[in-house]
Amino acid sequence: MTENKRIAADTLGMEAAEMRRLGYKLVDMVVERHLHRNHEPAIQIGQPQDLLAALGGELPEYPLDADESLELLAQVALAHQQHGDHPRYFARVPGPGSFAALLGEWLGVGFNTIAASWGGGSGPATLETVVTGWLAQLLRLPTHTEGVILSGGSIANLNAFMVARHETGTGVAYLTDQTHASLKRNLQHMGLPDSHIRILPSDADYRMDMHTLRAAIAGDRQAGLMPMMVVASAGTTNTGAVDPLVEIAALCREQGLWFHVDGAYGAPAALTAQGQRYLAGMELADSLVLDPHKWLFQPYDAGVCLITRPSALERCFAMYPEYLRDAQGQAQQVVNFGNRSLELTRRSRAVKLWMSLRTYGVARFREAIQYGIELAELAEKVLHEQPDVWEVVTPAQIGIICFALRHAEPGEHARRAQTLADSGFACLTSTQLRGREVLRLCTLNPLTTETDIRETLARLAAYPLPARIV
Ligand SMILES: Cc1ncc(COP(=O)(O)O)c(C=O)c1O
Structure with a gap:
């Protein structure tokens, strides 16, 4: 057994300078993503064979390049998911995490x-x-x-x-x-x-x-x-x-x-x-x-x-x-x-x-939560502006609103929601209320703007929907 002469920083031997370099790079990658997420898809679903081809391969017996691995993680593995903190992610329940957290x-x-x-x-x-x-x-x-x-x-x-x-x-x-x-x-x-x-x-x-x-x-x-x-x-x-x-x-x-x-x-x-x-x-x-x-x-x-x-x-x-x-x-x-x-x-x-x-501080949390409540109320107002197109099925209630097209064919709400998600612009889901298919927005993200709400509803109403936009 050899005596360790240096103070080792990493359990498995990474040098301290390299730990710092990769760590700072990671912080930069995350902050860049936060700055640009508005222009990235709200959701991205990959094909199993493509994801496996990019992320799989031989079990690495010897070191591979850590920079390359970080890029692969960010660009492929972590890019392909629902981005619950995207300003136009309205599906299920969003997860708008904050940086201090x-x-x-x-x-x-x-x-x-x-x-x-x-x-x-x-x-x-x-x-x-x-x-x-x-x-x-x-x-x-x-x-x-x-x-x-x-x-x-x-x-x-x-x-x-x-x-x-x-x-x-x-x-x-x-x-x-x-x-x-x-x-x-x-x-x-x-x-x-x-x-x-x-x-x-x-x-x-x-x-x-x-x-x-x-x-x-x-x-x-x-x-x-x-x-x-x-x-x-x-x-x-x-x-x-x-x-x-x-x-x-x-x-x-x-x-x-x-x-x-x-x-x-x-x-x-x-x-x-x-x-x-x-x-x-x-x-x-x-x-x-x-x-x-x-x-x-x-x-x-x-x-x-x-x-x-x-x-x-x-x-x-x-x-x-x-x-x-x-x-x-x-x-x-x-x-x-x-x-x-x-x-x-x-x-x-x-x-x-x-x-x-x-x-x-709690005051900032309170303000951000109130904003989410008001965003759903804004969506309700926008829907009421087009009574020939939309029906509000359940009113805005603490950040959720359900609505439907006046003249929808079976499955049409889910199809439109899917087309919008495929376009990358926004992501919302359909649900069923007493057997009736409706669309649903959950508006918890303090980064969502009035334009985001108006544009999402306009794109949902437009048919055929615009092709991929981001
Ligand atoms: C009201 C309610 N209860 C429970 C859950 C389950 O929570 P989790 O997905 O964190 O396990 C959810 C998830 O959306 C929810 O909306």
Whole structure:
């Protein structure tokens, strides 16, 4: 074994000067992309054989050129995706990450940050405690609220459901036909039989219907089943509708049920006065989920599970094996985040949130979220300007609007959305509301302009659509 004479910077031997050169180059590449993304396609889907030919090949036994690899990554692999931070990406739920959040993410990864135990990561654990506390405060949840930051809405909702079942015992969960599909999947994979997953028809505004909910709970009790939890949406993915949260909270209290709110995309709207009115009652939740990688300007991934019952997360997930005993701190306030979900070894997703909240301040977040709400309202106004062409199917609701062509053939909305996406100009999706195909815009990006909205709608209305434009 040879003695290392120099201080090695890189585990596998890259020289410090080369680390700096490539690192600075990478920063430049990312900033350039941010400067020019407006002129790049909002989405790009490749052909499997082309992508494999460019990115595959022989397993490299010996070094290949790192500059070339970075270029290949940027120009081919990372170019071929939905660009959720593009100003004209309106599909599904955009992900307009901010640069200060990216800095936090990079620094966290650069320090190989771990947020599993207090003994193994007291700094990152403190960041996560601070950030989940700040989020709870922003959403006006009780001061004793506790949280954990996971990979996204699907997993954060699963985490909350597991806690709910652990606290209340198993039973029937109530959802609507507008609840995000991953929530039903979560319940199924937790082992709930279909008879315990009650999908209720939503009302005319695609919200949970209180009469239907009451009747379902009463019917289940009569049939000898045990109602467990009501799953409300604070912004459905389809239309942005918010379930009647105050009424559901009261019913849950009266019936002794767990009140869960899925605010994966919509909850951050509560930072604004307009959103607060719309989301009234969300603060009464036993558990609440929000995705900072949607409307809190964070790069993927981050989904927060907040629980308002002290220590309920640990009651559900804590484990104390002998080989982790030294890592778990003894003091009263310490949190072992590996005891708040099924993740043990986990990176710190709090670094980026902490960094961006400090760098921009909440006022900037609030302003940017309000702008997203107003963009959907602007789209509604523009659609109303052409009543012969467009029908507004559901109004602008916290950044989402659904609309349809007056005279559309079956499949035409999806075809037009696809043609527009293929052109690279903008990306939006079609969806189905009670079997009717509609178009949908989700307008969360503070970089989107009025011209972007007007031009996207004009191009959608024009037929045949213009050929590829970027
Ligand atoms: C309301 C809602 N809940 C849950 C999810 C799932 O979140 P994720 O894709 O981060 O797992 C989404 C995703 O769009 C959503 O809109």
